[in-house]
Amino acid sequence: MNKVVAITGASSGIGRAAAVALAAEGAAVVVSARRADLLKALVDEITAAGGRALAVTSDVTSEGDMRALVARAVDAFGRLDVMICNAGIGYYGPIDDTPPDVLRRLLDVNVLGTLHAARAALAVFRRQGHGHLIAISSIAGRRGIGGSSLYSATKAAQIGFIEGLRAEFLGSGLAASIVYPVSTKTEFREALTRDYGHVVQGVGPLQPAESVARAIVRCVRRPTAEVYPHRRSKLLAVLAVTLPGWTDRLVRKYTRRVIHN
Ligand SMILES: NC(=O)c1ccc[n+]([C@@H]2O[C@H](COP(=O)([O-])OP(=O)(O)OC[C@H]3O[C@@H](n4cnc5c(N)ncnc54)[C@H](OP(=O)(O)O)[C@@H]3O)[C@@H](O)[C@H]2O)c1
Numbered sequence: 001m002n003k004v005v006a007i008t009g010a011s012s013g014i015g016r017a018a019a020v021a022l023a024a025e026g027a028a029v030v031v032s033a034r035r036a037d038l039l040k041a042l043v044d045e046i047t048a049a050g051g052r053a054l055a056v057t058s059d060v061t062s063e064g065d066m067r068a069l070v071a072r073a074v075d076a077f078g079r080l081d082v083m084i085c086n087a088g089i090g091y092y093g094p095i096d097d098t099p100p101d102v103l104r105r106l107l108d109v110n111v112l113g114t115l116h117a118a119r120a121a122l123a124v125f126r127r128q129g130h131g132h133l134i135a136i137s138s139i140a141g142r143r144g145i146g147g148s149s150l151y152s153a154t155k156a157a158q159i160g161f162i163e164g165l166r167a168e169f170l171g172s173g174l175a176a177s178i179v180y181p182v183s184t185k186t187e188f189r190e191a192l193t194r195d196y197g198h199v200v201q202g203v204g205p206l207q208p209a210e211s212v213a214r215a216i217v218r219c220v221r222r223p224t225a226e227v228y229p230h231r232r233s234k235l236l237a238v239l240a241v242t243l244p245g246w247t248d249r250l251v252r253k254y255t256r257r258v259i260h261n
Pocket residue numbers: 008009010011012013014015032033034035036038058059060061086087088089090109136137138139180181182183184185186187188189191
């Protein structure tokens with residue numbers, strides 16, 4: 001695959017697994033996140049395996065950082081074919097108990113972070129006449145889950161954004177896709193413990209980051225509108241539209257329990 005792919009939130013979890021998988025397929029990957037040491041280790045791993053990778057330390061909440069990320073990708077590899085808006089953080093708990101700074105942080109990283117990365121990439125995509133934007137949402141954005149209404153809202157915002165772009169992009173050479181992982185084994189929950197002292201428990205399917213990465217690789221090869229890495233979870237989207245009240249009761253069992261440390 002001869003594509004140049006930028007990935008936000010690539011220092012761990014889904015973003016890291018996607019970078020490794022895409023590089024193994026021949027893509028040049030531009031990996032970004034805030035933790036420079038982890039990005040360097042990732043670039044070393046990819047280049048040692050014969051792949052092409054560049055690390056750009058950046059924060060998705062900074063518009064300037066996202067413009068710099070895209071500029072570095074174009075400088076290094078001559079163009080940008082794909083931007084994967086993956087960086088994201090979680091939060092569980094009732095909205096009325098959620099501190100305002102946490103609320104703002106979630107919107108900043110998950111929503112504005114996606115928009116900043118997308119806007120920076122679009123400037124290049126329009127000039128090139130091609131480009132593919134991929135946002136990593138969540139099944140919780142497709143259908144809100146109890147105990148994570150704030151997180152679900154931020155993930156739903158990504159869906160509306162990508163759907164709007166898809167309609168705008170028709171016939172343009174540009175493409176946009178949205179990915180809906182279910183619970184995935186990553187640092188996601190560790191980050192909650194790190195940031196808020198929360199230990200989160202809950203039931204439901206759990207997939208490895210590598211299986212989400214494989215679904216992302218397929219989407220990069222052949223842009224598709226929507227990607228459900230855990231195939232059966234698509235049923236939840238259908239139920240949410242056809243039987244919303246019944247689905248409220250169904251998703252109740254997936255409600256996360258937060259134990260405060
Ligand atoms: N794990 C799940 O169960 C799950 C399920 C559905 C959807 N998702 C979505 O998948 C995406 C990736 O999450 P993950 O599960 O792979 O979690 P993760 O292992 O915690 O990875 C999150 C990544 O985002 C980066 N990040 C966080 N804040 C950032 C910021 N301000 N600027 C730049 N990068 C930032 C982190 O890197 P630094 O800390 O180095 O900046 C890290 O690389 C998220 O959008 C999440 O909502 C996850």
